[in-house]
Structures are given as structure tokens and as C-alpha cells.
Amino acid sequence: MARSMYLQSRRSRRALAVVAALPLAAGLAACGSSGGSGSGSSQTLTIAMWTNPAAVSQTEKVNAEFEKQHPGVKVKMQTAPTAGNAWPTLWQSLVSAKSVDVLAQFPPTPHAYPPASTGIIPQGTPALVQSGQFVDLSNQPFMKRFDPAAQKYAMGYNNGIYGVMTAEYVNNSGMFYKKDLLAKYGLSVPTTYGQFISEMDTLKSKGVTPLYVAGKDGYQSIPWFGIMNQLLMQDKPSADAPALWEKRAEDFWSGAQSWTDPVYADTAQRYEKILTYMEPNAAGVPAQSAPGVWAAKANDFPFFFDGSYDGNTIAQDNPSLNFGFMAMPGADDASWNRAALAPDLSWVVPTWSKHQTLAMQWLDLFTQPDNYAAWLKATGSISTEPSVPTPTLPWTDWLAAHASEGYPNLEQPWTSTKFPTVAGDIDRTKMQPFGSQSPASALKQAADAYKSAAGH
Template sequence: MARSTSLQSVRCRRALAALAAVPLAVGLAACGSSSGSGSGSSQTLTIAMWTNPAAVAQTQKVDAEFEKAHPGVKVKLQTAPTAANAWPTLWQSLVSAKSVDVLAQFPPTPHAYPPASTGIVPQGTPALIQSGQFVDLTNQPFMKRFDPAAQKYAMGYNNGTYGVMTAEYVNNSGMFYKKDLLTKYGLSVPTTYSEFIKDLDVLKSKGVTPLYVAGKDGYQSIAWFGIMNQLLMQGKQSTDAPAVWEKRAQDFWDGTQSWTDPVYADTANRYEKVLSYMEPNAAGVPAQSAPGVWAAKTNDFPFFFDGSYDGNTIAQSNPSLNFGFMALPGADDAAANRAVLAPDLSWVVPTWSKHQQLAMEWLDMFTSPDNYAAWLKATGSISTEPAVPTPSLSWTDWLSTHASQGFVNAEQPWTSTKFPTAAGDQDRTKMQPFGSQTPAQALKESADAYKSAAGH
């Protein structure tokens, strides 16, 4: 199974942006400690993660097992959704108060540490890692269960690995589809952009609304970044992606690549065309309820932009729904339409945790093969433990066949808090079809903003 070494998934992008803007709120602290396994003691191990119903439910099962094995220890699990800035707010409060022992993170990857020559100072999670706020897990026994290179890329800095990446999903490019609806209208799973558009045209002609999008929370970006990734990686090996993205970031910084380059105009035009088939009220659809609504509407919305992390949520919402998951085909070359992989849930232990030993024991239990296999099955995650296979679920047939051909998600150009937001990405709530700004206008705004901020 190909392993992701890229920037975070689209659903994490807002949370990461918010965390990146967070000042370093915690001073350097000595490592905390706890008494052995905690047996017979009265202690509370505080764990925090963002809301994913299946992931939270399975984590709670691990918590219950941990409490049983550690009499006198209580696990306190705190959660918040990634939408509406809720997770960054909880993250900041826990870090500021130094009141968490095991903390979920979106992996920063090496891209979060631009060359010193750029003058960009990392913020949020990378700043905490740089200043010694998280424990180096490199030599923890449970880390032997994982691929060191993948863990180093996700959570590494200098010679240390400051977290353990336990989840990997397809988000950018992610698309669910209703198999029975495609069969009903004589359609097969599209493999190229032109085939996809033809299928959308057929569905529309039959009075079906082809596409469902959680536009309120920006999930239209799944299409944008999926198409962009596939066009940028055409003709390249999947293993080339990390180098391609690092060169892309350097080229933007040097001024030899720009948002007005033809590949981005092509991305924008394809994106706008695909979204012309979405439901009229997409701008009001929230991500939290979208999977359940899509699952319930069996006679409409054949396609749905969402990450693979919601596959089991859909299956639970409507157990009788016959659906699958695939990478939307954004390129004309079928071989280029590969799944875009992204590292996700990673656990860190702060150096100021009051219960570091308990935290390590909890991570050991969470990542034990049996518990981890159950967690993967519940969440639909791609396995990051080589000895634990990615589970085959009812909706993962396409993914099981094609994920090994996937490549890591594109890294965005280097920016800092001093850069205008538009410099690093386009605001797709303002861009057609959600807003009045044309793709060309949006790309020019971004190109001008980056050029000015980078001093070209």
C-alpha cells in the first residue's frame, strides 16, 4: 500500500491554518512523569482528538480497556469538530493550560519547515516541535510497529519523530458513488475526465442531480485539489511526488512558477465545469450532516465529494446502500487519475504532560495489532502499520485495487502569517460557481499576492 508523505487533507486545511496562526503559547517545560502503570493510583489521563464519530467510538473502546488494565486511572477524552474553528480552539486551550497528555495532531510534514533563507518562522504545531514541546517518540517500543521513514516524514524534525501517525485517508480527489444508480442508467465507473463529464450529462438528462457537495464547509476543494494534483503529476511516478511538491514550493518562492501558469487555469476550468452539476443549494450543506443525507437519498446524487474517512459513517447511516469510493478523474489520461493520499490522525505526548508514562502505555495499547486492526475497520483508514493490513470493506473495492498506485498530496507554496491568505490558495467561496469571481480573476489575485509578499 503506498504511504502518504504529504500535506494534510482538505478537511484539515482550515484547522491547520488556524493552528498555524496560533502564537507559541507554552514556554519550554521539563518532562512530566507518572508513577509506572498507574495501578492503584488515582489519576486522570487526558486525551484530545477532533470529532470523527467512528474514530471517537473506537478510541473510547481502547480507553475502557486501558482503564480496566490500570485500576484507579480514568481516561478523559475531549473532542471537537474541525468545522467552525472548534478543534483549533480546543487545541489552543489545552496547550495553553498544559492540560492534556495525549494530543491528536494533523501531521505537519517537512514542508512546514521552510528553508531558513525564506525567513518564514513556523507557527502552531511545527513551532511546538521546534521548541521541544513534544516528546521524541523515536525509541518508544511501539514505534517498531511502524515504517520509520513514513513516520519521520509525517511527524519528524531534525533527528527526532515527535508523534505517531496512525491514520491515512484519501481526501483530495475523494468521491463516493452509488453503484445501483450508475447501473440503472447504464454507466460504469468513469476513468477519465471526459468520461466523467459524459456520465454527469447522462445523469442530468435523466432528471437526476449528479453531484452532492458540502459547500458550507468548503468540501468543493476536494475537487479542486484532486484535479490539480492529477494534472501536476501526469507522466510522473507516484514516488516522485514528494520531490515534485518541494520543487514546486521552491519554484513559487523563486518566481519561476505562478498561480497564473496554464496548469492552474486548466484546473480551474475543469473544477468549474464539474461543479456545474452539483445540487443548487450546495453552499448551505454542512459537512457534518452531508454523509447521512447523501446515504438516505438513494434515488438521487450519484456522486458525492468527501474523504474516505466518512465511508463507514455512510454505511452505518444506510446499511442497505450499495456504494463505492474512488478518486474523481480530473485528467484526460486514465493513468494519471490516481488517489491522492494524505496522512491524518497522529498522536503526540507533550513534554509537560503530568502522566507521560501512562501516555506511552496508552499509545502502546492503541497501536497493538488487535486494537489497531479494529480501529482501522471502524474508521476505514489506510493502515500505517506494515504488519496490519488495511481492511477490505463493502465500499473499498476500488480503493483496495487502486490505492497502491496513489501518490502524496500536493504541498502548497511556502507562506507565513505575513502573507495575504490569497497568496497561498484561492478562496473558492468567492469563486464561481459559489461566488462571482471568475477562476482567472481568483488565480491572478493569488499570483499578484504571492509575488508581492515573496518580494519578486
Template sequence: MARSTSLFPIRHRRALAALAALPLAAGLAACGSSSGSSGSGSSQTLTIAMWTNPAAVAQTQKVDAQFEKAHPGVKIKLQTAPTAANAWPTLWQSLVSAKSVDVLAQFPPTPHSFPPASTGIIPQGTPALIQSGQFVDMTNQSFMKRFDPAAQKYAMGYNSGTYGVMTAEYVNNSGMFYKKDILAKYGLSVPTTYGEFISDLDTLKSKGVTPLYVAGKDGYQSIPWFGIMNQLLMQDKPSADAAALWEKRAEDFWSGAQTWNDPVYADTAQRYEKILSYMEPNAAGVPAQSAPGVWAAKSNDFPFFFDGSYDGNTIAQDNPGLNFGFMAMPGADDAGWNRPVLAPDLSWVVPTWSKNQQLAMEWLDLFTQPDNYAAWLKATGSISTEPSVPTPTLPWTDWLAAHASEGYPNVQQPWTSTKFPKVAGDVDRTKMQPFGSQTPADALKQAADAYKSAAGH
């Protein structure tokens, strides 16, 4: 939901990794439940925390104002921090350690964050708090009836409970913006297959146009990497099979039945390297924070831009006259395989040690009321997670509106723990060509060897 320097696995990876590494705050496991009163005569402060996104924060503040008007004597304290430079994980840890927050934004852990006990992996951060009963089970809250139970369970579920409400979903991995007028100028249509995409890139390059813009300084080259991987792993499989497929993949990596040396990952690497051969030469120095604005301003260059759908409204605001769209980058050979990859995003939790649980639930009820939620979606460009509230149609969402229903959740990486070297769970794309000197084959072998050793195969 925020413009940030990491995604999931791109935009959120750093924030999630930092949160996952945070130790469980001392004494939390012993805390019990506390419920506050919403009586109009009381003087209370409801503390809400979320990561920074100007449009989302502004819309949340409008809900806050409504809430304060309906609850005389209650003041809302909204705390925010960007996901860049470890700011959000630092604020998160501070609030959790001090037990000083009532409604807390989370990146959904999804079932992948709770590996079987047989692995010996002990979750940290958000999953640890859920496992130890630090977040309220929202299963029976009245506002949860507005949402799809299966999607909420996937995002925030553990055992028989659902410990938060997911209110945002975006296309991160595979996400690509495109400039319609540049494609039209050279007689090109929106590519639907990998071959068509490469053909378009060749044509654009021959015309003196720099085909791709990538925020390589902050790791956005992972968008095509994971986009291709998702599409090749899913292929002809129905979208509904994705969650089970990712769980089986994690089990296979753990058992040694699957490895980074498998052909599908070599194919991913070959396609990734080919696509990025068309990127801007200085991509390694492009920061994510300024990339949407720079891309928007260059109306006659950079026809394609790897980024998540959360930046669509930012691009539109930066250059209102730009005729652009958003799509899933086609990394596979069959058009039907190139579906949008969906990332569960902003989810709200209420800690069991909050002194204002009743107020917190009333705030969530107001936030998720259809009119308020529809306005929030329009402001942020999020895909709706409330079935009765349609995803808003914006000038740049025509492709997404036509294909969002075909989407499926992101591939989950193999189970790892803090004892695993980082490269065991994912190749280091800063060292791998074209950003580094390491060949894709060597990068995949390094990752495979590291995982094999750490998992004890």
C-alpha cells in the first residue's frame, strides 16, 4: 500500500524480514485481554499505527475524524513511518514492546510463516505474536462478514482463528506500467506472451527508445524475477490451486525433492536476464522512492516500468496527462499463464493487551463500512477485499479490471530460519547478472548448495 523501497517479495521483503527477525517483546506472552469502554463521557486515546503512504494516510485520517465526531472524548493518535531504511520495523517494535498501540497495521504472514513443528523453525515477529496469543481473533467480529473468509484466513489465519483483517491487495510481482501512446506510435499492441514482449522491446530499442525503467537501487528487478517464476510454476494450473502449490513447494524444498537447480528456475533466470538486457543502463542507481515520478515525467521514453499497482495513483498525480496502463508482465509463452500475481497487503490487528479493544473494533467497523472502504480503495488504488465493494475503475486500471479475477497469491519462498544463510532462500540479484558479475547458473547453484546444507539434506 505504501510507496516503499521493498516489495513482497519485493516491496515488503525488507520490512517483513526485519519484523520476522524481531524477538518477541519481553513479557508479552503473559499479557491478558483488556477491553476499553466507548462511553461518550470518557476521555481516551486510541492509538493507530500504519506505514507511510500519503494517500492512504490521508484517507485513514478522514475515517479518524468521523470516528472522533461519533465518539466525543475520544482522540485518535495516528503514528506512521516509511518502510524504507528500517523505519517501520523500528516503530513496530517500539509500539509492541511498550504495549502502546490499539490498532496496528501488518503485512500478512500467510500460512507460509507457520512451518510445521518438525522443521524446528521458530517464527519471530508477527507470526510469533499470533502463535502466543498476542492478537485478538477477529473471526466472530461483525465486520468480518463483509469479507471473504477464505481470503482472510489465508492472509491472517492460524489454526482455527483469523487474527486480523486484510483490507488491501495489490499486484507487486509481475507488475508493469506501460505508456499507451508510445506503443501506439510504433504500432505495438500490449504484449500478451513472453515472445511478444521481447519483440516489442526489440522494436522499441531499434527506434532509439530505452524500453525499460527499473528501480535497481532498491531491488525492483525482483519484480520480473518473481513474476516469471510465478507464471512458469503455475502454467496451466487454476488460480485456486496456488496456495496449495506454494505449500507443496515449501515441503519439497525442505525434503530435498525440489531445488534451486531445477529446470524451471534456470528457465526463469534465462528469461529474466533477457528482459533486463533492455533496461536503462543506469538502473542500478535508480531509487524506488523517486522512480514513479521520473517515469511519469519521461512521456517520450521508458515505455515499460516495473512497479507495483500501489503506485498507479502516484503516477497519475505526477503527470495527469500521461496515457498509461498497468498489466502483468508476460513472462511465459502462453497468454493464459500471464495472470496478475496478487499480494495480500495492509491488514489491521488489535493486540490482546490493548486497553481500548472495544473502541478498536468500532474503528475497524467504521473503516470497513462500504462507503468508507470504497473511498479508501479509490485513493490508494488497491484491489478490493470486500466482495460487495468493487475494485474502483481508474483510467490506468483497464487491463487490471479485466484480469484481476484471474489472479492468484504470490509464490512463497522455501522455509528458512535465522540459521539459514540469506542466499538459501533466494538468489542475490545484486550479484547476479545483469546487475552483478555472477552468472545465473552460478547464482542458482550457490542458493541450492546453501539450502541443501542448511536443511541438512
């Protein structure tokens, strides 16, 4: 839901990656906490989340309702944007000072806990989970509102569930499109890679710049990982994705799979071709302003790579714009071009929270169906509560029809802080078309770096 630079990557997800790489603050041993009394107490409940205007605004409404229900209790919100390392810095500060009661997290998923045989020691959120810093929410009454399997995948470890995932978005492969502009040139929503390229050729021949990308903040990751997801999954059932990603990580670690394998060369070729249609100055386009600029250009940029978390922002920036959202088609078979679903904002309660009872009561209020439905509508998130439908908004028609076909987003190979960054992900700022490095060279560099770091 955040506008992060991951975009594996809320978004490669670099905000998540940065938090995960932060060393644990000294002295963070789990300790008991007072429960907090609930109504009538003079207490401050501190909640922290990254900045997403619609999400923060709607969460503040929950806070106001909570204060009414608990006289004498003040809810204090702390927020920071994911850009510029602001959110990881705030996260670290709050955790180090033990000064937060309900904390937003990007879900680590099982990938964050490599086998002990790898020698990789989890950092950040996974390390806090392993060391007992977050409360196991498995038996909390509000967890009955959620799908246990989805929650276990997002925030589970061993037999516990250490957070509640309340947001899910399409990030990798995410693409907005202008319906009226496509109709103007007799085009339909593309369903295959070939059709997508053909339509961009047509648009370019009409003097239209087909594609808008926030290249300054790494949003070229959306097509890169979107294509990779679709080619790796091909016609496999969506339910197979978690096991496939786990097997992929094992194969990279053992040397059975490498960045120089044909599927990654195919990914790079398709990625490079698609980006030949982007706005020439894409490398200077920041993510923060990109949705508004795209919304304002009603007669240009038919396609825009961005996560579904920005749909409502676009609608607010230009209420008259007739647009939709879809999974970019990176494969040749339409049935392969499914949306990659990114588990997103998840709430945790630290074991050292001074107000655990209040924290649980706040989570119960936040996840009550009426409040949660309003939050979904404000943010454009896909619902994680089975009894609460994903909201139908003017731009979510494709998403409403196809989200059920989606699967959990691709996980990258296991790495640690000892690995060079390029071993776990290609540096797309240096690779064509944003840089001078050829895709083949970039893939070989990553393969060699991973092989060396993993000790193959």
C-alpha cells in the first residue's frame, strides 16, 4: 500500500529490504508488559505506519472512534514515507526505544526464514519474531475474521502468527490504463505480450507516448518482476506459487538454478522491449508525483506502471479520468498473465508494549467488518477478510474479475547482508534502457556474484 521502492520489490520492496537489513537494537530481549486497562485509563496508545494519505486518514477515523470508546485514552499516530529511508529510520527508532504499541510491518513470509543449513541469520522483522519480540495473535478473537492460511503465509513462524495482514495489493505486474484513450484508437485491453507490443506500436505511430514509468524511484521493477512471475508460473495453478518460490530459493542456493538460465534471459528481453515505449525522461520521474502527472495527461501515456495502492490517488487527482487497472501481460498465453499479489500492511503488537490490552482492542476495532470495509474502500486494497468483499470502485473492474486468479508474489533467492546486492537482484538503474549495461552482462554479473557469495 505504501509507495515503496521495493517494488519487488508496498514495492523489489526496498523499504522492506532496508528494514530487514537493520541490525537489532541492543537490549531488545523480550519482556513482560502491562496489559493496559482499557476505558477510563489515562494512557497513550502509540501506533506507527508508513505514509499513505488515504490509509492514514482512514486509520485516524478508527483512532477517533477508539478514543470515544475509551475515555481518557489518547491514540498517538506516528508516520513516515517509505522514500528516502524515512520509514526504516522511524521503525528502528521506535523499536530501539520500545515506544510503540501497534506497529505496521511488511509481511516477511516464509522466505524470510531460510533453513539453518544456509547459515543466514534473519534480520529486522524476522529476527524480532524469532526472538519473541512480537505477540502471537493466533488465538485473538479478531483473527477469526481472517483466512488462517493467508495469515500464516504472511506473518507466520513455526506454530504462531505474529501479525495480522490487513492489506494486499497488486504491485509487480501492476499497470493502469486509460480506457477512453485505448478506445479512441480502436484498441482493447491487451491480454498477451504480443498484443501489448502491437498496441504500443499503434499508439506510437499516432504520436502518443505509450508508457509512463517512475524510473527515478525504481518502478521499472514492476514490469521486470511482473514478467518474471508470469514466465516462472506459466500455466501452473496459483496455489503452487509458494512451493515454487521455495524450490526456486533452494535451487539458487544449491546452484541448480542461476540468473543466466533461459527464463531470466527471456524476462530481460521482454522487459527491455517494453521499456522502449516509455516516456524519454522516465529516469527523472519520481514516484510521489507520478500518479498525479499521469492522471492529468488524459490524452497521452495510455499505460502506467504502478501498484494498485495508487488507484484512489489517481481517481482523486482527476475524477473525470476513465481508467482501469490490470496485470501487465508479459507472457504469450493470456491465461499466464495473472496478477502477482503482494501481502502488505500487517499490524504487530510488540511483547514489550506497555498497553497490550488496548492494542488488542484497537486491532479488534480496526478489523470489525464495517470499519474494515471503509478502510478498504479508502485505500483500494484487496480484502483479506473473507466476509468483507473487495470494494467495487470505478477503476477495479479488471481486478474484481481476475484477482481470485492471482498468486503470492515471487520471492527472491536467499541472501544475507554478506551478499552483494546484485547477487539477489539485478541493478536495473545500470541495465539498459536506463543504463549502458546489457541484460546479458547484468544477468552474468548477478549469477557470478550469487555463486561466489553462496560458495558454489
